[in-house]
Amino acid sequence: MRDVAIIAAGQTKFARTEWPLIDLLVEGARTALADVEIDESIIQAVVVANMGAGILNHQSGVASAVVDGLGLFPAHAELVENGPASGASAVKMAFLGIAAGYYDVVLVIGGEKMRAVNGWESTDFVATLTHPFAEYIYGVTLPSMAGLFARLYMEKYGITPEHLAMVAIKNHNNAMFNPEAHVQQRITMEGILHRPEAVVNNPIVADPLRMFDCCPVSDGAAGLVLCAAERAGQFTDKPVLIAGVGQATDTHVVHEREDPTDLKAVTLASEQAFKMARVGPDQVDVAELHDAFTILEIAESEHAGFFPKGEGHKALERGETQIGGKLPINPSGGLKARGHPVGATGIAQLVEITKQLRGDAGQRQVKKAKTGFTLNFGGFGNNVLAFVLKKT
Amino acid sequence: MNELEATLRPKETEQPPYPPKRVVLASGESMIVRQATRQEVPKLLEVLEPLIWVERDYYDIVGARMFSELLGWKRFRVKDEYCLVGVMNGMLVGLVNGRSLSRNIGISLHTMAFHRGLRVGAHLFAAKMEYHIEYLNQREIYVVAESPIGFRRWMIEYALEERRHVAHELGGVMSYALTRDLYFASKDRLVVGERPVSEEMLASTLDFEIPDPDLLVTQVSGRAK
Numbered sequence: 158m159r160d161v162a163i164i165a166a167g168q169t170k171f172a173r174t175e176w177p178l179i180d181l182l183v184e185g186a187r188t189a190l191a192d193v194e195i196d197e198s199i200i201q202a203v204v205v206a207n208m209g210a211g212i213l214n215h216q217s218g219v220a221s222a223v224v225d226g227l228g229l230f231p232a233h234a235e236l237v238e239n240g241p242a243s244g245a246s247a248v249k250m251a252f253l254g255i256a257a258g259y260y261d262v263v264l265v266i267g268g269e270k271m272r273a274v275n276g277w278e279s280t281d282f283v284a285t286l287t288h289p290f291a292e293y294i295y296g297v298t299l300p301s302m303a304g305l306f307a308r309l310y311m312e313k314y315g316i317t318p319e320h321l322a323m324v325a326i327k328n329h330n331n332a333m334f335n336p337e338a339h340v341q342q343r344i345t346m347e348g349i350l351h352r353p354e355a356v357v358n359n360p361i362v363a364d365p366l367r368m369f370d371c372c373p374v375s376d377g378a379a380g381l382v383l384c385a386a387e388r389a390g391q392f393t394d395k396p397v398l399i400a401g402v403g404q405a406t407d408t409h410v411v412h413e414r415e416d417p418t419d420l421k422a423v424t425l426a427s428e429q430a431f432k433m434a435r436v437g438p439d440q441v442d443v444a445e446l447h448d449a450f451t452i453l454e455i456a457e458s459e460h461a462g463f464f465p466k467g468e469g470h471k472a473l474e475r476g477e478t479q480i481g482g483k484l485p486i487n488p489s490g491g492l493k494a495r496g497h498p499v500g501a502t503g504i505a506q507l508v509e510i511t512k513q514l515r516g517d518a519g520q521r522q523v524k525k526a527k528t529g530f531t532l533n534f535g536g537f538g539n540n541v542l543a544f545v546l547k548k549t
Numbered sequence: 550m551n552e553l554e555a556t557l558r559p560k561e562t563e564q565p566p567y568p569p570k571r572v573v574l575a576s577g578e579s580m581i582v583r584q585a586t587r588q589e590v591p592k593l594l595e596v597l598e599p600l601i602w603v604e605r606d607y608y609d610i611v612g613a614r615m616f617s618e619l620l621g622w623k624r625f626r627v628k629d630e631y632c633l634v635g636v637m638n639g640m641l642v643g644l645v646n647g648r649s650l651s652r653n654i655g656i657s658l659h660t661m662a663f664h665r666g667l668r669v670g671a672h673l674f675a676a677k678m679e680y681h682i683e684y685l686n687q688r689e690i691y692v693v694a695e696s697p698i699g700f701r702r703w704m705i706e707y708a709l710e711e712r713r714h715v716a717h718e719l720g721g722v723m724s725y726a727l728t729r730d731l732y733f734a735s736k737d738r739l740v741v742g743e744r745p746v747s748e749e750m751l752a753s754t755l756d757f758e759i760p761d762p763d764l765l766v767t768q769v770s771g772r773a774k
Contacts, residue, residue: 175605175770275697275698275701276701277701330712330716340666342575342576342666342667343576343577344575344576344577345575345576345577347573347577348573348574348575348576348577348578349575352739354572354573354574354672354741355575356574356737356738356739356741357671357672357738357739357741358573358574358667358668359575360738369575374727456619
């Protein structure tokens, strides 16, 4: 199997936009292509990640449309739909194609146009990933699922609403230095939790989760150019190596799990990625985790192996997950503040880590970052992908 | 005032003022909510003008109607209207307006927030309801919405009652009503803020700045800059 490197990375600003889906994806691809001097005719394939074109945008054949928008004929074109993990899945498919020797250069682009519909409809759209008869028909949504998970996890490990708020405050602060972030608004513990005004400022969404515990609904696209590592030097002097890839699945129905607080797929996917990369979690300098809800950043940081179970919130208290801490988590602002256009997220996480390892992350740069980690959480933990990236 | 002007000008009812309050937002910053004066209307119109061309979420209709309502108030052509402004760090971040239809009935006109993500609109709408119920001592307030967002927010968040026999003066659509009972049932979770506001804080709101029009349009329309 050949080594694979990332030679270009970019994303649109995540926000609420007027761009149609295909234009948004093309723009995301253009931001990535602008990151490297490359003759586009050598791009052999385009892998597109998207979850909701059919439901949200009444669009199919998305990958072909993107290739057409980019004028990249006769490149191969494929769409990958794997729920909120679509982005990382698309990168994995491109990685496999290059590692196997079938391709040399592949463009991966992920995006979503979620604000085409109102908030109720976008929440319902995401809820379609739940089990249709065991969950969805009972009105389960992702926020409600996360609320149930948060209650159990908080009771089990002594996590308080303040810990959840600390995740949100940290990630909002990080996003202030990320011009592509959807939410650029500092928030305070006083304003979102302790003042009487907090009942309005930060209302309950799904108890115990409040508004600032939940990611925004975003439009946006992100792209990467992957290349056989042996050829990467032709295009850039700062390629980033995809050193490890892991993936694992778990039961579709969350209550069928022996312990719903045990995110087994996160543990297995992370272990697989670390094993392949021949590094341990203690060697990671910066991580992007899937904080669609604040509780998930804490739980994933433990299940990925960065902290013992029940200790993630204590590391947070000690400031270890802040930029400048022992393991900065979500320097981009995470899903919480950078935003979560579902098909783009897994790729945007890799864009951020690529920038961090190249030393191109500006004011949010993690010093001396050499090894990075991403975790893209699909379903409610039923399909998870992990990546380990290394500076070359 | 000449005789003709006296005929054209609606007779104002003396109404108690809205006492200013301080609301601490999610950012930890304070927003002062206070009653605007007629003299401030030109500045408010300046903020609204660029929004009357933004179709998204009915900003055009809300902007144009609010523009004309405030202009009508300034030029003495609307009866018993008022406007509340939200000012944060010396910057106008939102405004709401309404009027009294009668001693017992209030009319909610419009709500517009210029700073997104801090629930400025929710606080200002609540302040408007607070004014009608607690200071004007009215029985109920008629409310409608031009946009689905407004409908979801006000009609559902406050669980407003239908008033099938009342065509609201904004477009003639059926009114919803916030009654005193509904208001007090929701007050704990929707109406917040501290009084009194210090003289110094209040003074900081008097000569407020207005948001940059390009930035404002970009923010509300979702258009790329």
